[in-house]
Amino acid sequence: MAKVADKPFVFPKPFLVFFVLSMISGFGITLSEAGFPKIRHYKWEVEYMFWSPDCVENIVMGINGQFPGPTIRANAGDIVVVELTNKLHTEGVVIHWHGILQRGTPWADGTASISQCAINPGETFTYRFVVDKAGTYFYHGHLGMQRSAGLYGSLIVDPEEGKNEPFHYDEEINLLLSDWWHQSVHKQEVGLSSKPMRWIGEPQSILINGRGQFNCSIAAKYNKSLTQCELKGGEQCAPFVLHVRPNKTYRIRIASTTALASLNFAIGSHRLIVVEADGNYVQPFLASDIDIYSGESYSVLITTNQSPSENYWVSIGVRARQPKTPPALTVLNYLPNSVSKLPISPPPETPDWEDFDRSKRFTYGIFAAMGSPKPPVRYNRRIFLLNTQNQMNGFVKWSINNVSLALPPTPYLAAMRFGLHTAFDQNPPPERFPVDYDIFNPPQNPNTITGNGVYRFNLGETVDVILQNANMLKDNTSEIHPWHLHGHDFWVLGYGEGKFSAAVDEKKLNLKNPPLRNTVVIFPYGWTAIRFVADNPGVWAFHCHIEPHLHMGMGVVFAEGVHKVGMIPTKALACGGTAKTLINNNPPKKIPRKRNP
Numbered sequence: 001m002a003k004v005a006d007k008p009f010v011f012p013k014p015f016l017v018f019f020v021l022s023m024i025s026g027f028g029i030t031l032s033e034a035g036f037p038k039i040r041h042y043k044w045e046v047e048y049m050f051w052s053p054d055c056v057e058n059i060v061m062g063i064n065g066q067f068p069g070p071t072i073r074a075n076a077g078d079i080v081v082v083e084l085t086n087k088l089h090t091e092g093v094v095i096h097w098h099g100i101l102q103r104g105t106p107w108a109d110g111t112a113s114i115s116q117c118a119i120n121p122g123e124t125f126t127y128r129f130v131v132d133k134a135g136t137y138f139y140h141g142h143l144g145m146q147r148s149a150g151l152y153g154s155l156i157v158d159p160e161e162g163k164n165e166p167f168h169y170d171e172e173i174n175l176l177l178s179d180w181w182h183q184s185v186h187k188q189e190v191g192l193s194s195k196p197m198r199w200i201g202e203p204q205s206i207l208i209n210g211r212g213q214f215n216c217s218i219a220a221k222y223n224k225s226l227t228q229c230e231l232k233g234g235e236q237c238a239p240f241v242l243h244v245r246p247n248k249t250y251r252i253r254i255a256s257t258t259a260l261a262s263l264n265f266a267i268g269s270h271r272l273i274v275v276e277a278d279g280n281y282v283q284p285f286l287a288s289d290i291d292i293y294s295g296e297s298y299s300v301l302i303t304t305n306q307s308p309s310e311n312y313w314v315s316i317g318v319r320a321r322q323p324k325t326p327p328a329l330t331v332l333n334y335l336p337n338s339v340s341k342l343p344i345s346p347p348p349e350t351p352d353w354e355d356f357d358r359s360k361r362f363t364y365g366i367f368a369a370m371g372s373p374k375p376p377v378r379y380n381r382r383i384f385l386l387n388t389q390n391q392m393n394g395f396v397k398w399s400i401n402n403v404s405l406a407l408p409p410t411p412y413l414a415a416m417r418f419g420l421h422t423a424f425d426q427n428p429p430p431e432r433f434p435v436d437y438d439i440f441n442p443p444q445n446p447n448t449i450t451g452n453g454v455y456r457f458n459l460g461e462t463v464d465v466i467l468q469n470a471n472m473l474k475d476n477t478s479e480i481h482p483w484h485l486h487g488h489d490f491w492v493l494g495y496g497e498g499k500f501s502a503a504v505d506e507k508k509l510n511l512k513n514p515p516l517r518n519t520v521v522i523f524p525y526g527w528t529a530i531r532f533v534a535d536n537p538g539v540w541a542f543h544c545h546i547e548p549h550l551h552m553g554m555g556v557v558f559a560e561g562v563h564k565v566g567m568i569p570t571k572a573l574a575c576g577g578t579a580k581t582l583i584n585n586n587p588p589k590k591i592p593r594k595r596n597p
């Protein structure tokens, strides 16, 4: 394993002036008024490695020999630079910085075929972007199903130096949640795109900071079907313990990068105060547990005011799909108690997976903190996106308005910037679906088409999206989908049951204090309304964050103001049609023929 720096190298102040000035001229980044930002420089190598995330040896995608990858930590306004070298032998790679808006740097969004070309084996690509807002974020692979293969890590942004969070806490603990399969991701991918489709099934384990236990439990006393895990603490699958001291306030950051699972987080005997969601402050509220969907993040505050002689269970169970995976467990360890002193009461029970009314009560009760930016009162454009599971020549697909997204070989950002009209379908996909579409039954005509058209917005216009859920191919089934938008936060204006009806539902939309987020769910047979301002020049993915669903086409592409995008780094362009353009503009020099003497 090559040894490379995984600690950020912080440039001393005098160097910053030079660097920042060169960044401004080259990348259109503006300075924050408070002073010079820092540059957080990382050098990473991505490679497959043997690892035992849940005590069963497998291969994971690691960064610098770590799984999950190193945590990035920065202050708001800082510039993060990640020099990413692809050490995979046979695959490209990209990394998406989930929740980072990429203003002025849309080519650094890390979406293969959308913002950049995949980085080839052996090559290095430098991601350089500003983290402009404090919050709990994460990063992950965005090519094929590399997130499922373990390519992820945390990205934490503290307020600008000298500024405080709007709530008090003594210390913090960071948790990145994921789900894990024993079947290789390649096999999963092939299964999903085979005829008949082979579904990946439910995960074998839930991981907390990359650690879970398969086939044993650390609380076997309360789970008769599993034996007690015999772990010493140094194993890769030993639980990540939350060490706390009595009578303090802790901020627990929780982000979910699951491929499929919707999760519920609870700590025995402790109540949670929710204060942040997806990098935005929310009106604080008390909860016994929280639901967290793939792509979401929360911060909760807890006070360690319970009996100091005990430890307490932390339990993370599966909701919204059949819970065939045991909850992930770990311990809230009140120091100086020994970690091995197991809690005296059973772990908190995950609420019934099918109790969607309970899930809705939690999700509908999230509002923006006082003083948060408010949405424009009117929209310029409203599009309706119907989510359906379909068939295409016997293959199973997910479609939006009957179009299943199939990404083109030339990244959209480059294709649009260079005016390559043959790189993708120039006709935009449909903006609505038939008014008489029956969302409560399987699609009458299950056939779909694939497409790669783009929804183009005028720069600065206010866009509403109504996400509409529907019945799947099977009778009486409709699943939850968490939708994630790149390049923007959006306001969640509301949710409802059945089909959205402007006449009935318009007046129910919340324009007073809707939460700002980057990920939102649609509940079974329901709709969700979001609003955002298309003011970030670039091309942005908007998709279901369930990894196999995106793989099966469940996403769309948005674009705005691409003519305003600055110089795209050449390395982001060297594939597909833009590679040809680069070569045509700079043809290889003719080698002069040697004349015979």
Ligand SMILES: O=C1O[C@H]([C@@H](O)CO)C(O)=C1O
Pocket (backbone or CB within 6 Å): 199, 389, 472, 479, 549
């Ligand atoms: O895309 C999916 O496929 C399965 C099921 O519909 C077929 O097995 C499932 O639950 C999905 O979310």
